[in-house]
Amino acid sequence: MRSAHEPGHLLVVDDNKVNRILLSRGLEQQGHKVDTAENGKQALEKLRVDSFDLVLLDIEMPEMNGYQVLETCLQDPELRDIPIIMTSSLDEIDSVVKCVELGAEDYLNKPVNPILLRARVNASLEKKRLRDEQRKLFRTFATKEVADELLRTGFSLGGEYVNASVMFADIRSFTSIGEKQEPADTIELLNNYFALMFEAIVNNNGTVNQLEGDGFMAIFGAPIRHDGHREHAVRAALEMTELLKVFNAEQAAQKKVQIKIGIGIASGRVIAGYTGTQHRATYTCVGDTVNTAARIEKYTKEAHKAVLIDRHTKEGLPNNIEVESLGSILFQGKQLPIHIFAVNG
Amino acid sequence: MPLIDQQIFNELKQISGADFINELIDAFLDDAPNMIQNMQIALDTKDVESFRRNAHSLKSNANTFGATELGLLAKELEFMAKENNLDIGNRLEVLKKAFEKASEELKGMRI
Numbered sequence: 001m002r003s004a005h006e007p008g009h010l011l012v013v014d015d016n017k018v019n020r021i022l023l024s025r026g027l028e029q030q031g032h033k034v035d036t037a038e039n040g041k042q043a044l045e046k047l048r049v050d051s052f053d054l055v056l057l058d059i060e061m062p063e064m065n066g067y068q069v070l071e072t073c074l075q076d077p078e079l080r081d082i083p084i085i086m087t088s089s090l091d092e093i094d095s096v097v098k099c100v101e102l103g104a105e106d107y108l109n110k111p112v113n114p115i116l117l118r119a120r121v122n123a124s125l126e127k128k129r130l131r132d133e134q135r136k137l138f139r140t141f142a143t144k145e146v147a148d149e150l151l152r153t154g155f156s157l158g159g160e161y162v163n164a165s166v167m168f169a170d171i172r173s174f175t176s177i178g179e180k181q182e183p184a185d186t187i188e189l190l191n192n193y194f195a196l197m198f199e200a201i202v203n204n205n206g207t208v209n210q211l212e213g214d215g216f217m218a219i220f221g222a223p224i225r226h227d228g229h230r231e232h233a234v235r236a237a238l239e240m241t242e243l244l245k246v247f248n249a250e251q252a253a254q255k256k257v258q259i260k261i262g263i264g265i266a267s268g269r270v271i272a273g274y275t276g277t278q279h280r281a282t283y284t285c286v287g288d289t290v291n292t293a294a295r296i297e298k299y300t301k302e303a304h305k306a307v308l309i310d311r312h313t314k315e316g317l318p319n320n321i322e323v324e325s326l327g328s329i330l331f332q333g334k335q336l337p338i339h340i341f342a343v344n345g
Numbered sequence: 346m347p348l349i350d351q352q353i354f355n356e357l358k359q360i361s362g363a364d365f366i367n368e369l370i371d372a373f374l375d376d377a378p379n380m381i382q383n384m385q386i387a388l389d390t391k392d393v394e395s396f397r398r399n400a401h402s403l404k405s406n407a408n409t410f411g412a413t414e415l416g417l418l419a420k421e422l423e424f425m426a427k428e429n430n431l432d433i434g435n436r437l438e439v440l441k442k443a444f445e446k447a448s449e450e451l452k453g454m455r456i
Binding site: 062 | 360362368369372395401402409
């Protein structure tokens with residue numbers, strides 16, 4: 001965990017030389033790296049070529065004023081995540097309120113009080129770090145679009161019915177693999193394996209939403225809707241089996257253990273939403289479809305097949321994906337038998 | 346009324362640290378004549394917006410150093426420009442004199 005007082009790279013934008021010196025020296029004394037710009041145009045040029053953690057922005061400026069810079073930044077996907085603190089004189093309070101309403105992070109009155117400066121700057125930097133970490137975490141598990149959607153909607157915890165495909169994947173006999181090698185090797189194997197599998201999921205518009213031991217669950221078609229979610233899920237599964245061949249070849253070359261996986265996919269209506277609390281929440285799906293996918297995945301071992309899907313998933317596939325009917329299976333605890341198909345890569 | 350409010354100036358010195366109070370004073374003495382000149386040009390060309398912005402900057406800096414009288418004069422001119430009124434009489438001349446006096450005093454306060 002990074003400390004709240006870790007230095008940041010800051011941009012001070014002010015047309016006034018005295019204000020620029022006051023702010024930038026003050027921030028440098030607090031350990032930050034500071035660049036300055038004399039007007040809005042210059043500020044945007046610097047923001048586009050260099051990466052900044054925070055901007056301190058004057059409102060009254062020639063060329064391009066603080067409002068225009070703020071609006072431009074908020075509309076630019078590359079810049080809108082950089083927090084902006086407005087700096088203004090006391091009699092500009094109306095303008096400041098307008099800026100905060102527009103989306104400025106905070107404000108400071110000039111001449112700036114150094115204690116207030118430290119507090120506001122550190123709070124903004126810390127908030128940005130948390131957001132960056134959150135985004136990085138989501139990027140690991142989901143596409144950029146999903147990560148952005150999650151951050152945009154602010155993780156509202158509401159649930160909804162969604163038509164989606166649910167995938168479960170597991171490493172066969174992983175417990176015995178773990179017993180045969182050093183713990184560090186097992187963790188390394190898992191991390192390398194997950195990196196490859198998640199790559200395949202994310203490449204096919206999926207989101208990994210649960211990770212448990214050597215298994216994981218992924219969703220296709222939610223939270224971002226995709227009509228082709230059934231095909232996406234199956235293509236991801238096929239990509240996973242291809243990547244696993246590469247993975248096993250590398251393992252063999254290093255005289256390390258090779259693995260087999262089972263993948264089960266079911267499609268249909270699920271209840272999707274965030275579960276947890278505001279502080280620790282995860283996007284998840286529940287319902288019969290999820291249950292079915294988990295059962296199908298377990299069945300891969302018995303059927304000696306790597307990828308199994310249900311009839312609903314099969315109906316969403318184009319002709320060039322070959323499937324083989326394994327007949328109907330009545331899983332324990334289910335009322336009706338489920339027609340299972342094997343996907344042959 | 347003293348030209349420079351000692352309390353405000355000392356606070357500034359404390360904030361900035363003795364190290365760069367000289368840099369700050371120099372920046373002001375260097376920059377303020379440009380603002381005043383810009384105000385004169387804006388007045389001559391009837392550019393209300395430029396006049397207001399420069400008066401605003403000068404006011405802000407004057408207050409930073411505790412040059413209270415200069416700050417008040419600049420504020421009055423900023424306010425008039427905001428009201429679209431450039432009928433300022435001899436106020437710019439008065440402001441120029443106030444700046445000269447304040448700048449003399451500031452020069453003496455360099456460390």
